[in-house]
Amino acid sequence: MLNVKRMKDVQLEEVRRLIVVDTRQRSRIGGFSQLLDRPEVEVHIYDHHPPSGDDFSGDLEVVEQRGANTTIMTRLLRQRGLEPSPEEATVMLLGIYEDTGSFTFPSTTPQDLEAASYLLALGADLKVVTEIMSREMTSEQVMFLNQMLENAERYNIHGLDILVTVASSEEYLQDAAFLVHKLRAMEMPDGLFALLRMGDRILLVARSKVDELDVSKVAMEFGGGGHPTAASATIKDMTLHEAKDKLLGLLPRIIKPKLVAKDMMTTPLKTISPVTTIKEAHQIMQRYGLGILPVTADGKFLGLVTWEDVEKGVLHGLGSRAVGDFMRRDVPKVNPDAPLFEVYEHIVSGNQRLLPVVRDGKLLGGITKSDLLRALYTMTPPLEPRGSGSKRRNVKALLEERLPGELLELLREMGKTADEMEMKAYLVGGFVRDLFLGRENLDLDVVIEGDGISFAEAMGEKLGVTPKVHKPMGTAILSFGDRFRIDVATARLEYYPQPASPPRVERSSLKMDLYRRDFTINTLAIDLNPSSFGELIDFFGGQRDLKEKVIRVLHGLSFVEDPSRIFRALRFESRFGFKLGRQTESLMKAAISSGFVDRLSGHRLFLELRLILKEEDPLKVLIRMEDFGLLKVFHPKLSLAPRIRKLLSRTAEVLNWYRLLFLPEEVDQSTVYLLSLTEELGEAERAELLERLRIQGTLRKRLTDERREAQKALWRLRPQMDRWAVFELLEPFCLEILLYLMVLCEGKERQRLLADFISRSRHLRPELKGRDLQALGIPPGPHYQQILRRLLQARVRGEVEGREGEIELVKREFMAKMAGKE
Template sequence: MEVITTHINADFDAMASMIAAKKLYPDAVLVFPGSQEKTLREYFINSTVYIYGFKRLRDLDLDRVSRLILVDTRQISRIGRFVEILDRPGMDIHVYDHHPDAEDDIQGVFNLIKPVGATVTILTQLIRERGLEVTPEEATIMSLGLFEDTGSFTFNNTTPEDFEAAAFLLRSGADLNAVSDMVTQELTAEQVGLLNELITSAKTYGIAGIDVCIATVSVEKYVGDFAVLVHKLKDIENLDVVFALARMDDRVYLVGRSRIPEINVSTVAAYFGGGGHATAASASIKDLTLFQVENKLLEFLRSYIHPYPTAESMMTSPVIFTEPEVTVAEAGQSMIRYNINSMPVMEDGRIVGLTTRQVLEKAIFHGLEKRAVREFMTTDFSTVGPNATLLEIESYLVERHQRIVPVMEDNRVIGVITRRDLLKFLVEDQTTNARSLYGDTNLAAWSKRKNVVAVIMEQLPREIVQTLKDFGKLAKDLGMKAYAVGGFVRDLLLRRSNLDIDIVVEGDGIEFARTYAREHGIRCRFHKKFNTAVLIFPDDRRVDVASARFEYYQYPAALPIVEFSSLKMDLYRRDFTINTLALALNPGEFGQLIDFFGGQRDLKDKTIRVLHNLSLVEDPTRILRAIRFEQRFGFRIGKQTVALIRNAVRMGLLQKLGGRRLLHEIQLIMVEDDPLPPLRRMNEFAVWPVLSANILFDQKLEDLFVRLREVVSWHRLSFLDEPLERWWVYMLGLFSGLAAADVEDACGRLQFTAGQRERIAWAYRTVSGLLWGFFPAAEHKPSAIFRALQPFKPEELVFMMAKAQDETPRRAVSHYFHRYRHVSTELKGRDLKEMGVPPGPIYRVILDELLDARLNGEVKDRQEELAYLRERHAELFGGEGEVPDPAS
């Protein structure tokens, strides 16, 4: 049987392509793989397409299918149950499609893929070439698909071939009135949702006097007609220039629209490898994240749209300064700390001079480090106002060789302009001021805020909520802003328990922590080098406090946006988007969720995604963290991040990691509730050769890990108060198939201590000896089992139970855990001494015999132990007769 099918939720182009394919494969059966779009279902009701013999999937015998003809799709994920027959030997698969390549594309025996507006165009061309006739009804159906997928020939993906196909169908009798009635620009629920996201995320940037709107959305699968949504956004908001970015699958799609001659969007699209017209253009971008594309777009626009700057738009603020009576050495240290080369000298709020690093270094060279800055500062200098022009600024910095130009307003310094600022501006405009479509310049306009107080109150204990509020109140009192960040916020939104709180303060984190500790009577530890602190509460709960990056970056003006940018930069250094969420704690904004990088979206999509393409190069341990988070949360690593991981592994970046860092990440994976999925994923990414090229993560090793987890769970439930180093148990399992030399090399790679190396080598030798020598030999008494297992720690015993091939050793180890290991004699060494036995090695012999007798059930209490001694060692107590009981 030959079957023609298409994608789930078939649209008009899908149906039209099926009808067209039927002309090429007249004996084939038409079958939809799933549901159809609403408009298509309505068309079925009101038309006579049933005459083409469409069959229901449930009425089809898949075993009879020998040829599968796919139209308007080639993705495995979109063909429903037909995926079951793809790998059948001898299956003849033919593919006709116009969509861009995707990761799960099917490769058929025959493939005809063309970048045209509609798949029906491809099939129509074949029909024309073969001289096949098309009835008016067929031509109308095929025209429906053509008009729908090209937006009535207005979409950018429309090609000359689409017009030629339309002409042929019109000559074949296509009813354009019917087409006009059916093809409407009615949006689907999915498209309405995307349009809403575009409007919500849209930010307007003022660049050289031109308002440029940029909107972003992110979806996991490809959504058609994105250009239609951008067009509607432009019309709804009456925008002159709009760029929309959509992350779909493993790439970012850019669509640009412009009404003004100053901006040719085809030039912008060409920068990203796309094209189009001056008023409408698009591009498809791979190997960049959505955040990176947005930044590159802004960079290009700033260089493309030539601005006319003012001093206020170029200056650096807040101003770093020194005072006249500060010593030369102290002022020099300030410049080193903030990595600057010049700064103003301020006295009582007034600027009285300028100084430079070169002057201070020369003074120190001459032994003048203890002299005051006042003695060497420059007092002949010029200042500018906030509206000073670029030419005026250049005249001071270049022509008059002034190293720094203060910007004054109302007799106070509001910023400074350095040569670096000027050079940076000439290279790229640093305008970052953005506002929403509704004119709000607050952070909420561009960081996607929402209030999650209800979630906080629902998920967190009352004392934790109060602690967070106390943090916010203190931050406000100190003139700072405090945020909870990272995994704590992520797990709060996921409704997962996590009280490991990290606080980021826009200000001095150590001052914040010290003040809080003093006011609440708790301990505080701090690290000046990293400007971090740890608050230690009476119940041993700890809260980490850190300062947001405190470098003085160049900003257009001293606006509140400057403060938030420091938080943004702090979050940008984190590993994955889902860990970049921040929770505002200050009064008045408590519970506001701040999302600069689409973390909420990726939580919703259950996707692990890095922030930029060098993330894994900067820290290869993120490879293992991505795998751990993916499996812990049931998420999946984004396609681009997968590609970056594979590339990082190929580059050998994991080999460059220090052993202790690598071990730490592996330990974290091995203490997950079920380490097998992440370990299996590590195998898929070819991570194991970083430890040993001979680790074979095959079915045998997977089966061992299944048994290890079962035994670990058994131990945890059986002995709730007994700690077990789970990572060590699983490490024993991982290395169990390696030769001794390979184990030693792997331990060296992980920088195991000498004690750990000795322990693992001893464990393998001894466990093997017991499993293959001791247990199979004969039925052993409890005392023999106790003596054999007593040298082992619980981790090795758990490993032994999982490694055992039959029930005998597993039962023996279980009995040892439950029955034998805590057995002891009632008589002790002091009793033997009181009984007159001379001290010496005989004590150990007697007590071991008594313990064996206890284990084997030969004695049960103190009196029976005395009787045992009377029978076995009466000579030690003066010959025959009663053995004295020292307790009597």
């Protein structure tokens, strides 16, 4: 069918055109390479591989990076209007399937799928393709694959799982790449290298599934080539042992380290200047809980000073001396691209507590033992079987599943913008927590390692949104109408000058930013930068506590520094069905008994109480508050007496009833619950509570005057009253007060009257307006109000229906009288 000749039978001096397909590397075309330097030979190239240093040029070049070279040929045939026969289309489709690993190789492109679709339309036979692609192995192939399995060795090189195997056969074996594919499917390494001796030559087949390993560069070192994910080479004049030694020597140089110093470091670091006194350094370390501080001048790294150094300095009366006189200058440091093993050597072998990361003398960040341990935790340990180590978790698929497409694209854009500005962007806080709990939450918090405000302004310019900026805290808000909002913050560190006081803020790193948060379940972060989009960062065991359903604080003084966290802990415990960790509960009780909650301002106490009353089941939280003696913080007489518990339970029922009416007016449930909670307090006690919580304005009026008037109205409400009398009695009150009356009300008839007013009567309005009355010939005047009020009364009583009914009433009761007067 094909006119194929051996190389030795080709008369090279007669060749005038050389057509090279599926490569453009001089070393891959053997003796034909001599034709490349002859000016009379026209060279045509059709290739789908990435460029390499061994490439030659041609008079005609069709070079496109595709998963299969056949994809290029298919496009060219379509452009020229040439249609392959069904048999030819089948062969071409087989080429695409083979080159793309049945569309599973990372090098596969959309154009490969389009070409396959076109060939199928021309009659390509998928049954034939399937039979050839899923062919059974011969006995020789089974034995050869078994040899590859027995000789396979795993290596951990820069954090990648690399499998290297060798096998020998005295005869040439067909489909070696097919056997490598089988081995790869069985072992699932990041990279696979098979050195297969067949007769007098060795075939190198290489595969990669990660960006850090470009196997085409490895193949080129052996005179071969290919794609970053799939490559091969034919090796001559070398034994298997020599080829393997060369391969293992090349891999550490060619593989990009999966983790380098800049990926592990904490940045920015808290630093001091060389003129800072030992006493000042001691105070800074105490304030931030630090054991070591870098010393810098104009950003240049000078040395380190430790807690032990400054403590001894203070004890020896040297507090007024500058740290520059005593700092440790000769300390090891690394550049930002230093590989993991170099960092490991310094910190573990050199027992270094903080390894500075420095470029051109400037301090970029630092790596601690915990940073190193976390990096090691994300990788498969060297020489361990698969499954024994933990890989870094990527939640990109979870984001794609849970988020609207528009919001997902916005997060990708934020990551790209952070990259462009040489910053790091992370999703943090409640959104990440709720993502794992399967709870809807479209209020997003993004932390920026860098300048959060300038980042928000750059995003605002791209999206046509004006950020709302708060410079003192380094925060900004990007609002997108009613759809969602994104809070952007500079990674910051907080410290509390005094217990229960507002924190002071300084710029810091992601790790320190997360460390200042309330509970471990709120410390998870998701990387948004393109190279690591979707990677989950868990410094403090948040995933574990979500799985175990436990609320834990991050450090022992958490409730002392911010006692309002006690209320949040109880809210989360109820909302998520979690439990307090044993130590967390103990720390909570200690903070309460020491009086730290009493130091909270009334405003902060009220904010926490209102959030509790907005929970799905406030009573559950209030019961826990009473267990811990927290209700007394608000007022000594505030308690969950039996009647109050009954009223709060009834409040939940009434609110659920109202929501099931699906009326447009939304209710502030916290106000209804607060009215019920304070029902047993006397007038003077309520006034004391309002002063304590600094409640003013409309809410204060509702809790006092309106409550009092509503209770009088409830006392006057009688079953025999008609709808209009009920309407006039209850009309002055807002929705929250009316629902409060439903809670208090006893007796089915009175409840029915209240329910009818809330669900029906209070929403009724006359259809006729003043302009309609004028159109009927009634001159404007004070009587308009009388007419409209009568129409409302008729609507409430059910005397009229619709516009026509109202017009008839106006004509009958008002226009006729007016005409009589005239």
